[in-house]
Amino acid sequence: MTVEKDEKKGQTQPPADQARPPEELVTFSIDDIETSVPKGTLVIRAAEELGIDIPRFCDHPLLDPAGACRQCMVDVVDDGRGRQMPKPQTSCTLTAMPGMKVRTQYTSPVAEKAQRGMIEFLLINHPLDCPICDKGGECPLQNQAMSTGDGESRYEGEKRTYPKPINISSQVLLDRERCILCARCTRFSEQIAGDPFIALAERGALQQVAIYEKEPFESYFSGNTIQICPVGALTSSAYRFRSRPFDLVSTHTTCENCASGCDLRVDHRRGTVMRRMAGNDPEVNEEWNCDRGRFGFVSGRGDDRITTPLVRRGDELLPASWPEAIDAAVAGLQKAGKDVGVLTGGRLTVEDAYAYSRFARVGLGTNNIDFRARAHSAEETDFLANAVAGTGLGVTYAELERAKHVVLVGFEPEDESPIVFLRLRKAMRKKGLKVTTIAPFLSRGSQKLNATLVSAVPGGEPQALASVDLDGDTVVLVGERAAEIPGLLTMVLDTTGRSGARMAWIPRRAGERGAVEAGCLPHLLPGGRPLSDPAARVDAQAVWGADVPARVGLDATGMFNAVLAGELGALVVAGVEPEDFPKPRIALEALEEAGFVLSLEARESSVTARADVVLPISLLEERSGTFIDWEGRERPVHNVIPKKHVMTDGRALAALTDALGAPAAPRTVSAAKAEFDEFGPWSGNRAAEPRVAGSTAIEVGPGEAVLSTWRDLLDDSRCLDGEDALLGTAQRPVVAMGPTMAADAPEGALVEVSRGQRSVTLPLKIVENMASGCVWLPAHARGHNLSTELEATAGDLVRLDMIEPEASEGDGPEGAASVSTEGTK
Incomplete structure (x- = not known):
C-alpha cells in the first residue's frame, strides 16, 4: 500500500483514493x-x-x-x-x-x-459488606443497587457462602460468593488473551468460576480480569485489602515495561504507588495491559534504592553532596584522559536519551554512545539509521488490524510486545488475519494466533523470509533479535522493498525507539541525521552551539573491547545491566578495568558496585517526559509522585555539562523536548543501506544442536525483583526439542545443555514442530541466565546430554546419555 506523508505531523496517512466506503x-x-x-x-x-x-x-x-x-x-x-x-x-x-x-x-x-x-x-446471595470489599467505592453493583435497587431486601433466607479466597493463580484470587456470573473474566481469557484456563462450571445455583485442574491460570494478561470484574469477586494478591479507592490519587502515564506504549492509571497514596491499572486509549492499548506492566512496579522502591550521591574513597563508596559528586565526576572524566564511552540503556524517556546524546557530543566530545544493552550488530546500526530513525509515525495498531497478512521476523509478540499480540489476535478472530512466523517452532503465542510456521534454524531466517510471499497488504514486524542473525535485516529491506509490503521494527524496551530518534548510536545524530553527512553535523552544531566530532564512535561491544585494550579511559553508564549482554563477563571485566566509571542509577547494581561516582536518578513515577512507542507515536509520561533528593538523568547531565565548561544544556524536561523538536526529522540523504551476506549453514554433530532462545515476558529481569506473586505465573524454564531429537526420553526428563565448560540442566519439553537440529531454552528464566551460565546466544552450537534417572551428582559421563541428532545435519 502506498502512503502519503503528513509533513506537519510526520505521520503517514492513507491516500484519499483508499478511503473506506460509507457505512450503511x-x-x-x-x-x-x-x-x-x-x-x-x-x-x-x-x-x-x-x-x-x-x-x-x-x-x-x-x-x-x-x-x-x-x-x-x-x-x-x-x-x-x-x-x-x-x-x-x-x-x-x-x-x-x-x-x-x-x-x-x-x-x-x-x-x-x-x-x-x-x-x-x-443481591439474594451477594454479601452486603461493601465497607470491607476491595471493590467498595468503585463497584458497579454497589452503584446500581443504590440507584436502581430497593432500599430494603425481601429475602429472608440464609445467603450462600464459600471458603475464601480461592487461588485462581498466584496473582489472582477469587471470592466466589461475590461472583454474579457475568462471564466477563472467562470471555476475556478466551476471546482476548487466548488463555481459556478459567471457565464457568456447574449449572444453575451451583454455577461458579473454576480453573482446569491440569491447566493453571498462567496468563500474561490475568490482571485484566480483575479490572473488568464488576464486583469484588476477583482481586489481586499484591493489592488485596491494602487501600480504599477513595484514599487513592490517580494519575495517567505511560508504561515503561515494553515498547507497546500502554496508557496506565497509577493509583498512589501518601507518596507510594499502590496499584497500576490499564488506561483507556482506543488507538493504542484499548482498555488492556499485560501483567508485567500492571504489577511490575516494585523494583527500585526497596532498601537498595540510592537516594544520595556516592563517591569512591579508597575501596568504599561513601555518601557525598551533589556538588562534591559533580566535581568528583568531572575530575574523574578529565583525569581518564583517553576517550570516554556512554552506555544509556533502553528504558529512558526521549528527553533523557536526548540529554545523553547531547552530553556525549557536546560535553565529552565523543560519538561513543550506544543504548543497546543487548545483542546488536553493525548491520542493525545501519538498519536503524535507514529504516527507523526520523521516519515518524509508521505502521500503527489500527493498520495491523486492517492488514491481511502479518509476518513475524525474529519477534514473539506475546513475550516482547503484548499489546501487539492482543491486536493481532483480535484481527485474527474478527477479520481472518493471516499470521506467518519465521521461527524454529510455533511458540505458545504463535499457536494462539493460528500462525503458519516457516521453520528456520537460527541463521537460516534470511532464506526463510525470502520464501514467503509478500505483497502490498502485508506488514512485516521485525523484532530486535533480528540483529543476531547476519543478513536478516538486509533481507527484510530487500523483500519489503521489492514487494511493497510495509515494515515495522518492534524493540523490547520502552525507550529504544526514542533512543534511536535522539541519536544514541555511534553514527547517528538526532532525528535520523547520519553523522557522516556534513550538513547533518551543521544542523546539530546550530542547535547545540558546539562543534560535533566527525569520527564515528564505538558501539557497546566496541567500548568494552576498547576498555580492555587500554584504548578507552572512562565509561558513563545509565540503567544498563551487564547480564543483558551476550557476554556479561566481558562487560563486567570492562567495568573493572575502566580508569573511571560514572553511574547514573536509581538502585544498587553490579554497575554501581564498580563505579567511582554514583548519581541517584529518579524513578519513572518521579519524572515526566515522553516515550516513543514502536509505532513512532509519542506517549506522555506524567509525574506521579514528587521526587526527593534525586534528579532526572537530563538534570544531572546538565550539571555535569556546566562543570565541564561546555555550552549549557537544557535543565528541564520541557526545555529538552523543545530543543529535541528543533531538529525535526532528517530530510537529506540516508547512509548506505546495509549489505551483509547471509549466514552459512551450521554442521550439527552427534549430540549437538543449534541453540534458539529469547526472553519470556516474565523473566529474571531486575525490573521484576520483589514481584513473587507475579513471577509465580511465569513460564517454567525448559529445554524444548523435537520428538526425533528427544528419542525415547519422557517429557520432564532432565537434559544437560553445555557449551565448553559451562552447562545448565533443565526439564525436557517435547515440541512437535521444532526445526530439525534445533533446541530452545529461555534466555533469562528465573534462576537461569543463559548469557552467564552458557555464554551462548541464538545460533551457537550446544551439546545435549540426557540425565538418567538413576544418576546422582558427581556420576560424571557414565550417568548421562547423548541426545539423538540423527538426520539433523
Whole structure:
C-alpha cells in the first residue's frame, strides 16, 4: 500500500483514493429520540452515543455479547415491523433495526421493573459488606443497587457462602460468593488473551468460576480480569485489602515495561504507588495491559534504592553532596584522559536519551554512545539509521488490524510486545488475519494466533523470509533479535522493498525507539541525521552551539573491547545491566578495568558496585517526559509522585555539562523536548543501506544442536525483583526439542545443555514442530541466565546430554546419555 506523508505531523496517512466506503446506517429511536447508527450496532451502544445510561454488568464493548446478567433490559414497543416484543430484551445483545422503538428505564415502567428485579435477584446471595470489599467505592453493583435497587431486601433466607479466597493463580484470587456470573473474566481469557484456563462450571445455583485442574491460570494478561470484574469477586494478591479507592490519587502515564506504549492509571497514596491499572486509549492499548506492566512496579522502591550521591574513597563508596559528586565526576572524566564511552540503556524517556546524546557530543566530545544493552550488530546500526530513525509515525495498531497478512521476523509478540499480540489476535478472530512466523517452532503465542510456521534454524531466517510471499497488504514486524542473525535485516529491506509490503521494527524496551530518534548510536545524530553527512553535523552544531566530532564512535561491544585494550579511559553508564549482554563477563571485566566509571542509577547494581561516582536518578513515577512507542507515536509520561533528593538523568547531565565548561544544556524536561523538536526529522540523504551476506549453514554433530532462545515476558529481569506473586505465573524454564531429537526420553526428563565448560540442566519439553537440529531454552528464566551460565546466544552450537534417572551428582559421563541428532545435519 502506498502512503502519503503528513509533513506537519510526520505521520503517514492513507491516500484519499483508499478511503473506506460509507457505512450503511439504520434509523430508529430510543426514548423517543431518533438516531442513526451503522448497521449491526447494538442498542446499548446507540444509547451510549445519546448519553442514555443503561445499567449493565456483563456487557463490555471489547467482548462478544453474552446477555448473562440480564441487567440491561429494555422495552421494545416496536420491533420495526409494527409489533411489540412480548417481554423485555437485553440491550447488550439486541441489534438496532430500521424503525425500531426502544424505551429504557427512564420512559418505560416495564424496563424499570425488570432492572429492579434483576438487582434484587443478584443481591439474594451477594454479601452486603461493601465497607470491607476491595471493590467498595468503585463497584458497579454497589452503584446500581443504590440507584436502581430497593432500599430494603425481601429475602429472608440464609445467603450462600464459600471458603475464601480461592487461588485462581498466584496473582489472582477469587471470592466466589461475590461472583454474579457475568462471564466477563472467562470471555476475556478466551476471546482476548487466548488463555481459556478459567471457565464457568456447574449449572444453575451451583454455577461458579473454576480453573482446569491440569491447566493453571498462567496468563500474561490475568490482571485484566480483575479490572473488568464488576464486583469484588476477583482481586489481586499484591493489592488485596491494602487501600480504599477513595484514599487513592490517580494519575495517567505511560508504561515503561515494553515498547507497546500502554496508557496506565497509577493509583498512589501518601507518596507510594499502590496499584497500576490499564488506561483507556482506543488507538493504542484499548482498555488492556499485560501483567508485567500492571504489577511490575516494585523494583527500585526497596532498601537498595540510592537516594544520595556516592563517591569512591579508597575501596568504599561513601555518601557525598551533589556538588562534591559533580566535581568528583568531572575530575574523574578529565583525569581518564583517553576517550570516554556512554552506555544509556533502553528504558529512558526521549528527553533523557536526548540529554545523553547531547552530553556525549557536546560535553565529552565523543560519538561513543550506544543504548543497546543487548545483542546488536553493525548491520542493525545501519538498519536503524535507514529504516527507523526520523521516519515518524509508521505502521500503527489500527493498520495491523486492517492488514491481511502479518509476518513475524525474529519477534514473539506475546513475550516482547503484548499489546501487539492482543491486536493481532483480535484481527485474527474478527477479520481472518493471516499470521506467518519465521521461527524454529510455533511458540505458545504463535499457536494462539493460528500462525503458519516457516521453520528456520537460527541463521537460516534470511532464506526463510525470502520464501514467503509478500505483497502490498502485508506488514512485516521485525523484532530486535533480528540483529543476531547476519543478513536478516538486509533481507527484510530487500523483500519489503521489492514487494511493497510495509515494515515495522518492534524493540523490547520502552525507550529504544526514542533512543534511536535522539541519536544514541555511534553514527547517528538526532532525528535520523547520519553523522557522516556534513550538513547533518551543521544542523546539530546550530542547535547545540558546539562543534560535533566527525569520527564515528564505538558501539557497546566496541567500548568494552576498547576498555580492555587500554584504548578507552572512562565509561558513563545509565540503567544498563551487564547480564543483558551476550557476554556479561566481558562487560563486567570492562567495568573493572575502566580508569573511571560514572553511574547514573536509581538502585544498587553490579554497575554501581564498580563505579567511582554514583548519581541517584529518579524513578519513572518521579519524572515526566515522553516515550516513543514502536509505532513512532509519542506517549506522555506524567509525574506521579514528587521526587526527593534525586534528579532526572537530563538534570544531572546538565550539571555535569556546566562543570565541564561546555555550552549549557537544557535543565528541564520541557526545555529538552523543545530543543529535541528543533531538529525535526532528517530530510537529506540516508547512509548506505546495509549489505551483509547471509549466514552459512551450521554442521550439527552427534549430540549437538543449534541453540534458539529469547526472553519470556516474565523473566529474571531486575525490573521484576520483589514481584513473587507475579513471577509465580511465569513460564517454567525448559529445554524444548523435537520428538526425533528427544528419542525415547519422557517429557520432564532432565537434559544437560553445555557449551565448553559451562552447562545448565533443565526439564525436557517435547515440541512437535521444532526445526530439525534445533533446541530452545529461555534466555533469562528465573534462576537461569543463559548469557552467564552458557555464554551462548541464538545460533551457537550446544551439546545435549540426557540425565538418567538413576544418576546422582558427581556420576560424571557414565550417568548421562547423548541426545539423538540423527538426520539433523
